[in-house]
Amino acid sequence: MSAEILEERRQSIHTKEEKGAKNTKGNSGGCGGNGMRCDTASVAGAVSQRACVYCGARVVLNPITDAFHIVHGPIGCASYTWDIRGSLTSGSELYRNSFSTDLQEKDIVFGGAEKLAAAIDEAVANYAPKLIFVYATCIVGVIGDDIEAVCSQAEKKHGIRVIAVKAPGFSGTKSTGYRMACNALMQLMLPHAGQPKVQGVNILGDYNLAGEMWIIKNYLRAMGIPVVAAITGDAAYEALIKAPAAQLNIVQCAGSMMYLARRMEDELGVPWMRASFFGVEDTSTALRQVAERLGNAQALHHAEAIIGKRAVEATDFLDRYKPHFVGKKAAIFVGGGFKAISLIRQFNEMGIETVLVGTQTGKPEDYEIIAGLVNPGTVILDDANPAELEAFMKEKGADILVGGVKERPLAYKLGIAFCDHNHERKHALGGFEGVENFTREVNLSLSSPVWKHTRGADSYAATAAIQADLVRQALSATPA
Secondary structure (H helix, E strand, O other): OOOOOOHHHHHHEEEOOOOOOOOOOOOOOOOOOOOOOOOOOOOOOOOOOOOOHHHHHHHHHOOEOOEEEEEEOOHHHHHOOOOOOOOOOOOOOHHHOOEEOOOOHHHHHHOOHHHHHHHHHHHHHHHOOOEEEEEEOHHHHHHOOOHHHHHHHHHHHHOOEEEEEEOOHHHOOHHHHHHHHHHHHHHHHHHHOOOOOOOOEEEEOOOOOOOHHHHHHHHHHHOOOOEEEEEOOOEOHHHHOOHHHOOEEEEOOHHHHHHHHHHHHHHHOOOEEEOOOOOHHHHHHHHHHHHHHHOOHHHHHHHHHHHHHHHHHHHHHHHHHHHHHOOOEEEEEEOOHHHHHHHHHHHHHHOOEEEEEEEOOOOHHHHHHHHHHOOOOOEEEEOOOHHHHHHHHHHHOOOEEEEOOOOHHHHHHHOOEEEEOOOOOOOOOOHHHHHHHHHHHHHHHHHOHHHHHOOOOOOHHHHHHHHHHHHHHHHHHOOO
């Protein structure tokens, strides 16, 4: 294992061995069964790629298009809004604004509850929202403003839902923020638990970053299956309060939505299933399984018709590009384990070997599946930092990195192609349409002529490596 890795991080990194071989911990088999450290707090000082609790909550709730989002804290936290994590809307654009109480030193000393109450009053007077979320940030967690009391009083005063989201950034991991957001959604839906069931499903964990929610809805509509509520891509208040009436929850992003799915099953009687709409294989499987879980033979017939046409078209498109991908190697670092699993399958379909895969919020069961999908020698890691990603991408000879906005500069610095699968992409990567878009983007990025200027002896990456070696030599030569 690379010397660049902190000793405290070694338990979160695993290299898949040959079948039957013993790993460094004396066990054989997948990651979850060999003591791999995951789903825990980041190692202090390791410069984790994870975001904070507040960020996790905002990721889930911000796409609710007609909600008013008030950030109770310093103005800097309000910068995390739609332009950082894009989400398309077919209705209201209220969610594209970010509002803050802009706490100052005086508020921190004497408390900011009165300022928050005034901000809610101003929002109601100027925007008349049906729903307001109030986010507690780090400083609010320190000074102890009772935002739940303020929100409760505001609900009685204005007759609308005002829901507190207790998400101080330091109070856990990004996954904690997901749970806080899911609790807020349950708080919204529970008063509507008694409504009669209707035909239709909810889609959980797709945030409509580039129109994926619309693609999934179109498939289900063609199958004769209505969508009751989207949670939360292109969501709206009136649809969300009808969600308890659905027959089934389809969970796309398991990392952010499994907690909500389980609560909705236990408390609202809505069963759930996991599904992925990335790649030909996963999209085809998802459409079949939705129809089967609903016991709808006609929907299954329509699903087979869709798959028979669209899967063949997507596969034919992919086959034309496969000669370009021979011998190429991919690195993956994304938020959730389920997305990583889908990406590995997509790269397998493309003929590209995955040599490095990591997630921010993967669970032991996710890493077991990942270990079963990749080849021996693949590095699997949880909650990585930039130094680790750089070291292993160079060690494994990765040609392309699939990640998000934080990983892009690292790939470009190393002269490695990059594909954004997260916040800032502008074209859909889900469904059969997404197969074509993803294939095209991977090909364009891998084939760019710029890489011949960034991988030579005079490249930035090579110069940076020489400088790093000189620093190490100087440090080692310094007397203790």
